[in-house]
Amino acid sequence: MELRNIFKNSSFDTLDRNKELLEEHDLLNIMGSPNKVFLKFLKSKNIDINEDEITEELIEEFEGSVDSINLKLAKIQRQKEIIFRERRVWINIKDDDRITGTDLILHHDRITIDETGREIPYSEMTDIDIEDGSWSKKRFTIHTEDDEDMVFEINEDNAVPLKEILEDNIDNQDYDEIDALLELQNLFEEGKISAEELEARKAIIYSDDVYCTNCGAKIDQDSLFCPECGKEVLQ
Incomplete structure (x- = not known):
């Protein structure tokens, strides 16, 4: 679905600002639609994407979420494969x-x-x-x-x-892990995540778990399709 249809009640100025911000943070797919994981995050915040303007603060909060980190790891994994x-x-x-x-x-x-x-x-x-x-x-x-x-x-x-x-x-290999760990440590020092969540996210980084490159959901090792969005898992 095109961005124009997603934000169908937005003004052109709001649409342009949303599009520019989403492009800057790599939250648009190749078809120009907002990332599904990000849309799920907006829904959890009770934000009406047809009317509300996306802000830097909102995206910063999303990028500190476990779902966002899983999505980044999935993209890195797919690129390497x-x-x-x-x-x-x-x-x-x-x-x-x-x-x-x-x-x-x-x-x-x-x-x-x-x-x-x-x-x-x-x-x-x-x-x-x-x-x-x-x-x-x-x-x-x-x-x-x-x-x-x-x-x-x-x-x-x-x-x-x-x-x-x-x-x-x-x-x-070292950079991917170190960069992600430094990001987590900064979030912890800034008081944005707890010590328990810090350790949970470290476990995600060090694990061999597979995540969907389309929606970021965790996938069983022997699965052929993502259980969330149905995208085929490339072996």
Whole structure:
């Protein structure tokens, strides 16, 4: 539904101000309609969207809500899944003095060795080293927090690009969590959320829960459609 139809009783000046404010805070979808989670928030505040003007204070209150944080996390999750879907790099691993070729799979939050199934989240990686390996190969070492390093050989042309991708992923993973946690801490220090709500929101950030990219609702891991809005869950 277009914004004009949502605010059908608003003046043109009010409509323009509402539209500008919603665009500034990324609360309009690609069709120009207000975000469903935000509309749900307005309804909970008994605000008549056909008549009332949206204010900065109202949006600030919404952005401090759990629903808003869930929606942000869902968008981040979806963006990462799109970027890293089906990205694979061929590597050689050594297992019991036997060299095996396999795929290193880059997911949005971790890497996986196809042959062994071993996984390392980006958040657990501490450093990456590249050294000379066998002929036309580079020895690649991913250091982890628990000192269980992942070592493999990779074509020398792919070594540096892979290192740069992993380092970017590590930085982005850390930034997403730290940025969200700092936002929560500021809300707590400003007295806008309680200590209990602070811990509850931290649990959301650290969890592996999946949220709908359309409405922000929590989705079961094996669900094919969102229970709230019916949007298909992309696997």
